[in-house]
Amino acid sequence: MTVINKCKAFMLDVVFPNRCPFCGDFIMWDKHICSKCEETLQNANDMICRKCGKDKCVCGEDIQYDMAFASFFYNESSVSNAIHRFKETGEMNIAEYTANDIALHMKSENIAVPDIIIPVPMSRRKQRKRGHNQAELLVRCISKELDIPVRKDILFKYDTRDEQHQHSAEERQERVKTLFHAGNADLSGMTVMLCDDVMTTGATISECARLLKQLGAECVISAVCAVTRLEKTLSEEDV
Numbered sequence: 001m002t003v004i005n006k007c008k009a010f011m012l013d014v015v016f017p018n019r020c021p022f023c024g025d026f027i028m029w030d031k032h033i034c035s036k037c038e039e040t041l042q043n044a045n046d047m048i049c050r051k052c053g054k055d056k057c058v059c060g061e062d063i064q065y066d067m068a069f070a071s072f073f074y075n076e077s078s079v080s081n082a083i084h085r086f087k088e089t090g091e092m093n094i095a096e097y098t099a100n101d102i103a104l105h106m107k108s109e110n111i112a113v114p115d116i117i118i119p120v121p122m123s124r125r126k127q128r129k130r131g132h133n134q135a136e137l138l139v140r141c142i143s144k145e146l147d148i149p150v151r152k153d154i155l156f157k158y159d160t161r162d163e164q165h166q167h168s169a170e171e172r173q174e175r176v177k178t179l180f181h182a183g184n185a186d187l188s189g190m191t192v193m194l195c196d197d198v199m200t201t202g203a204t205i206s207e208c209a210r211l212l213k214q215l216g217a218e219c220v221i222s223a224v225c226a227v228t229r230l231e232k233t234l235s236e237e238d239v
């Protein structure tokens with residue numbers, strides 16, 4: 001954080017006290033998560049397959065991206081609630097924590113910094129209604145953290161009436177192919193980072209990666225705040 005941003009965060013904290021996005025407890029103005037949640041929430045980046053991004057490897061399936069990062073598991077209710085608030089209010093703690101966590105993992109795994117970073121696009125109609133695209137907010141944080149230029153002139157989403165989550169997994173897989181389109185750009189030889197708030201089946205990110213590869217991208221890296229677990233956790237089995 002620059003000095004000006006630090007001052008801003010401190011001043012804001014006086015008026016709107018900083019809270020942990022997962023449990024709501026008050027935290028210091030320069031923290032993104034409370035120490036209790038940081039200890040108890042599993043870090044997905046330590047557990048997922050780096051290629052397919054899932055906790056149970058599905059690399060054999062048709063996946064168009066080459067590498068995937070995620071900081072949290074979406075199945076934990078405190079995480080899905082935090083993501084919901086991030087979508088609705090644009091509250092940045094979860095995005096800032098994720099950006100920092102992904103940067104640390106990339107560094108420790110010696111992964112080169114991508115050439116450009118792109119948000120999974122939202123339709124213009126939806127973005128107007130919501131006021132922001134949460135994928136774009138995560139892009140802003142990672143771009144600052146790793147110093148990568150942002151490109152919003154490459155991928156676009158068509159305006160559609162109904163929502164992806166009203167469909168079954170198979171329907172989503174087919175339908176996703178009609179949701180996005182790419183502009184004219186030459187991405188020859190480039191490594192592109194593609195960001196979204198959540199990866200569920202991975203169909204959306206895979207389709208966007210396919211479009212980027214048609215433009216010449218050599219490597220597409222997915223980066224999300226949270227990924228849906230495939231394996232059931234012990235607590236889920238207990239229920």
Ligand SMILES: [Zn+2]
Nearest residue numbers: 020023034037
């Ligand atoms: Zn907490």
Ligand SMILES: [Zn+2]
Nearest residue numbers: 049052057059
């Ligand atoms: Zn895998």
